[in-house]
Amino acid sequence: MNETFMKEKPVFPLIMSMALPMVISMLVNSLYNIVDSFFVAQISEKAMTALSLVYPVQNFINAVAIGFGIGINALIAFYLGAGNNEAADAAATRGTVLTILHGLLMTAGCIAVMPHFLRFFTTDPEVTELGIRYSNIAFSFSLVIVLDLSFEKIFQALGKMKITMIALMCGCLTNIFLDPVLIFGLGPFPEMGIDGAALATGLGQMVNLVIYLAIYKLRPIHVQLKKKYLKPDKSIDLRLYSIGIPSALNLALPSLLISVLNSLLAVYSQSYVVILGIYYKLQTFLYLPASGIIQGMRPVIGYNYGAKEYNRVRKVYLVTLAMSSVIMIAGTIICLAVPGQLIGLFTENPETVQAGKTALRIISAGFLVSAVSVTSSGALEGLGKGTSSLIISLCRYVIVILPAAFLLSRIFGAPGVWHAFWIAEAVTAVVAFLITRKKVYLTCR
Numbered sequence: 001m002n003e004t005f006m007k008e009k010p011v012f013p014l015i016m017s018m019a020l021p022m023v024i025s026m027l028v029n030s031l032y033n034i035v036d037s038f039f040v041a042q043i044s045e046k047a048m049t050a051l052s053l054v055y056p057v058q059n060f061i062n063a064v065a066i067g068f069g070i071g072i073n074a075l076i077a078f079y080l081g082a083g084n085n086e087a088a089d090a091a092a093t094r095g096t097v098l099t100i101l102h103g104l105l106m107t108a109g110c111i112a113v114m115p116h117f118l119r120f121f122t123t124d125p126e127v128t129e130l131g132i133r134y135s136n137i138a139f140s141f142s143l144v145i146v147l148d149l150s151f152e153k154i155f156q157a158l159g160k161m162k163i164t165m166i167a168l169m170c171g172c173l174t175n176i177f178l179d180p181v182l183i184f185g186l187g188p189f190p191e192m193g194i195d196g197a198a199l200a201t202g203l204g205q206m207v208n209l210v211i212y213l214a215i216y217k218l219r220p221i222h223v224q225l226k227k228k229y230l231k232p233d234k235s236i237d238l239r240l241y242s243i244g245i246p247s248a249l250n251l252a253l254p255s256l257l258i259s260v261l262n263s264l265l266a267v268y269s270q271s272y273v274v275i276l277g278i279y280y281k282l283q284t285f286l287y288l289p290a291s292g293i294i295q296g297m298r299p300v301i302g303y304n305y306g307a308k309e310y311n312r313v314r315k316v317y318l319v320t321l322a323m324s325s326v327i328m329i330a331g332t333i334i335c336l337a338v339p340g341q342l343i344g345l346f347t348e349n350p351e352t353v354q355a356g357k358t359a360l361r362i363i364s365a366g367f368l369v370s371a372v373s374v375t376s377s378g379a380l381e382g383l384g385k386g387t388s389s390l391i392i393s394l395c396r397y398v399i400v401i402l403p404a405a406f407l408l409s410r411i412f413g414a415p416g417v418w419h420a421f422w423i424a425e426a427v428t429a430v431v432a433f434l435i436t437r438k439k440v441y442l443t444c445r
Contacts, residue, residue, distance in 0.1 A: 006159060006303040007081070011315045019296030019323065021165035022156075026292035027285070028172045034345070037281045039179045040197050041346045047194050048346065049270060050130035052277025053121050053262065056255035057114065058138065061106050063255065065146035067248025068099060069153030070298070070381050071240045076157035076223055077299040078384060081306025085222070087236075092154050093229035094236045099150040103143035110139045121262055121273075134198045141202035148205050151212035157299045158222055167211040175204030239384075246386030250377060253397035254280075260402055261417055268414040271352045275359050278346045282360075286331035286367065287374070290324045294378035301382040317379045317440055324371040335364035355414070362418040366425030370396075373425070376432040380439060388439050392432045400424040 006014065041048045072095035079088040118131040148171075152164050181189050182196030192199065229236075258280065265272035297320040304312045335342070343356030373392050380389040401424035408416025 006300050007307050007309050007312060011312060011319050014300060015293070015296055015316065015319050015323065017296075018159060018161050018300060019293040019320075021161040022292035022295045023289045024292075025165040025168035025172075026288035028169045031172070031176070034281060034285070035176050036179055036197060036201065037278070037346055039183050040194060043183065043193055045274065045347060045349065046124065046127050047130050048277065049122070049124075049274055050118075050127050050134060050194065051197075052273060052280075053118055053127070054114070054131050054135050054138070055277060055280065056258045056262075057110055057117065057135065059255040059258070060252050061110060061139070061142055061145060062149070063251030063253075064102055064106065064248045065099070065149040066153075067246075067251050068095070068102060068146075068240070068244035069149045070247040071095065071242075071244030071386070072099075072150060073153035073157045073298060074243050074302045074382055074384050075236075075239055076154065077302035077382070078306040080157070080222075081303035088223050089226050090229040090233060090236050091240065092223045093225045094233055095154075095240055096147075096150055096225055097230060098237065098240065099146050100143065103146035106146070107139060107142040110142065111136055114139070121259070121266060122270075130194050134194045137195055137198035138201055141205055144202065144209055145205050148209040148212065151209065151216070154223060155212065155215075155221070156295055157302075159299060160221065161296060163212075163215055167208045167215075170211055171204040171206075171208035174207045175200050178203060243381065243384055243386040246390035247381050249390055250381075250393040253393050257397045257401065261405060264405060264409050264417055265414055271349065271355060272414045272417075274347060274352060275343070275356045278343060278356060279359060279363065281346070282342055283331075286327065290327050290371070290374055291378075293320055293323050293327070294374065297375075298378055298382035301379055302384070305383050313383070314440060317375065317436070320379065321371060321375040324375050325368060328367040328371045332364045332367045335360045335367075358415060359418045362415065363421040366422030369422075369429040370425045372429040373432040376436040379436065383439070385439055388435050392428060392435060395431045396424055396428040400427045 009017075037048065037051065040051050072091060075091040075095075076088045079085070079091060114135045115128070115132055118128045122128060148167075152167070155161075155164050178200035179197060180186060182192050182200050183194075184196075185191030258276065261276055262273050265276060297316055301313055301316045304310075304316065339357040339360035340353055342360065343353045347353060347356075373396055377389045377392045380386070380392070401420050404423050405417045405420035408419050410416070412419070
């Protein structure tokens with residue numbers, strides 16, 4: 001078994017073959033997010049508000065797991081490209097050990113902090129109580145979630161995209177099936193309300209992990225977890241964290257952004273908090289497929305970088321950028337054409353729907369240019385240049401958008417926050433272009 005096809009197969013068919021399974025699985029995952037929110041919205045608008053407030057912490061857990069997984073993925077791909085299989089095994093083993101530690105710490109920490117976190121954003125005791133109930137169950141599965149995502153990145157580093165597609169789809173479909181059953185108490189199951197939504201999410205993740213473990217045991221892969229690498233290895237651990245920490249911060253920054261924007265919007269109306277939560281559910285249909293393409297690109301660009309195939313590195317980046325741009329154009333057209341129908345999936349409040357239509361139309365102005373920063377950030381992570389990728393994300397989620405949202409909200413009210421989105425995307429695209437030109441085009445010669 002080997003991965004030499006990553007430097008031999010023509011770039012566009014290669015990216016398509018690697019990305020398509022991930023795009024399909026990401027679309028299914030997007031469907032899960034929409035369906036999950038749809039069923040929770042049937043409980044009450046307060047339940048939907050609670051879910052929106054818990055979302056940033058859920059995103060933080062996923063960010064840490066996926067970000068560190070990207071470190072594992074990039075290091076394995078690099079070592080395989082350089083022909084160092086033993087180092088690839090060490091990276092996989094050490095990465096898994098550290099992932100377990102992260103999962104245990106986040107389980108305890110997130111459950112403990114949630115009551116205080118929720119009360120910071122709402123004074124409604126019912127919303128707080130619903131949020132605590134949901135998070136206590138959902139965060140109990142944190143160890144399962146981080147291990148699931150760790151194995152996902154190991155399989156992806158080997159180009160096993162179909163396996164990760166199957167696992168993701170099985171988990172998502174399990175979740176979609178269990179949502180109405182556990183929330184509303186269909187058949188022999190009791191009605192659990194928002195607790196059922198949380199349990200359905202955790203059980204779906206459990207299915208993912210069981211599939212990865214079964215395949216790893218029954219069909220051994222090229223990279224193996226070995227006992228001799230269980231003890232700390234300073235060199236490997238530092239390299240994992242040097243990529244994983246910036247990548248995790250990249251993914252955690254949206255949680256910070258959402259929390260700050262929630263505090264700005266709550267001043268005007270709780271409906272705006274709901275709209276922001278709905279937007280972040282809807283945009284998964286757009287950015288998760290783009291993320292699927294990035295996930296397909298990342299091991300390819302890392303492998304070719306390790307193999308010193310620098311011309312292919314540049315070509316892989318350009319092909320991925322073009323594919324991401326097509327997705328962003330499609331998302332822009334949809335949001336401009338049917339914004340009311342999209343918001344109406346989650347609320348029947350006519351004032352919320354009207355304000356949500358305005359929000360989607362304004363925010364969608366930044367979709368296309370965001371393809372530059374999204375693709376550049378993913379490419380730099382694949383090359384092991386985590387700090388450069390973090391700079392792009394800081395511009396996108398903190399440095400530009402937060403001051404812009406604060407100032408514009410003082411001038412235009414809540415709609416000013418929506419304008420901050422496209423302004424941040426435009427500025428960040430310029431920064432991403434300059435960084436990528438230096439790190440990819442000038443360095444990879």
